[in-house]
Amino acid sequence: MEDAEKAEKAFLERKVRKAFQTLLLQRGRNPGVKGWELKRHLGRDYRKILEVLSGDVRALGLEVHEVKGVDGSDDASRFLLRFRDPPTMTEAETSGIRIDDLAVLASSIAYINSRQGRAGRRELEQFLKEKFPKWRVDYSIERYIKKGYLDQDEKSLLRIGWRTRAEIDERTLMTLLLSRGSEVATA
């Protein structure tokens, strides 16, 4: 009986280790692994294995996060490892990201969400140019499309991109932006 338990535990550990490696190593252009791939690598119970892994990496400040696919099915979902808690402002700055770039992205996400999830690129640019320099707006939007934070279709309509869905707690962002209403710009 004990041997069977040990074997089962060893089996689970092996699967969890494999799940960790699969999620951590980037295979395609974008990070994360689709549900159907995990099913192939880890078996039908891959969600349970991911739950165990999520608990294990908690000590490292990470978690397994699921981004739902277009059709909402398990196979189309993308699973990835991400920070459990947001970094501090100092940590974000240390990683080389400029405050202005973050401000442009926050404004873009808020604007697109307020327009029912889609906005013309020109509309967004005009809106941002009232607050940020033109050169920064053009450069930032292009960069955020490439990184997957924003998604642009052939009609130049912008939507929230997969990376925003993966990394940003949009509800928290919108709440924070609204609750900071009394602070007047000084920059």
Place this chain on the structure above:
Amino acid sequence: MGDKKLEDLLRVISLCASIQSSSANPFEVDIMEKLQVLKKHLPDWEFLDELLLDSEALYELAQIVKLQDLWLKQKATSLYIDPLLVQLKVKLLSRQALAESFVKSWHPIAQLDQLSPKGLEKAFVYWRDLRPFSERFKDQFGNYGARPGVVDYQDLVDLGIFTQEQFDSKMNVVYDELALTSKGEWVDYREFIESSEVEKKITRAYILAFLISDGMALVKTDPLTGKISIMPLPRRATGEAKSVAISVTEGT
């Protein structure tokens, strides 16, 4: 087929297309009314082209219904906030506050970039097919092309791009414009040199560099935001000068 009926179809298609290519409210399209129009005209269509146009109009209406579905779903979530309110909030908040709000809701992805056999193969093929630098621009410039170097003011005069008088007057024009914009305050460098034409932008940046070197204007950079500001001086500055490298390219 009557022109009026054809126009009706084209109008439906055009309306749907305009709604899809903008962020306008898809509920502005009265689906029932448009379907009635299509239904009314359907028995009159005789030719394949007419039927194809009819099915295109139907397809476009289906796309609008899909947009209406997404619109409702988005509105039902707590992410929906009045667009005007959001615009006002973003305008009022400082860049620091916007960035802080973002960081507090941000969970960066943890991942490892690595070399894969496929990536190595791609790099090898690129390197193998890359022509040596000396041969790369041979077609355009032959073997006599000069290496990149610095062009100073005297070179430009020698090349006939400027005359001494033209350059002096251009410096005066840019200085006056800077003084007028500044009114004693710092001015954003990028905004000041911005122009719809790249050549004009480079020329302004070039002349401005002379004004700054000449002590007729001050320049400062903010290391946190990268913002570069300039301010004209009423009289030529004295003291120790420092070099600041500013890259000016198309679009930045």
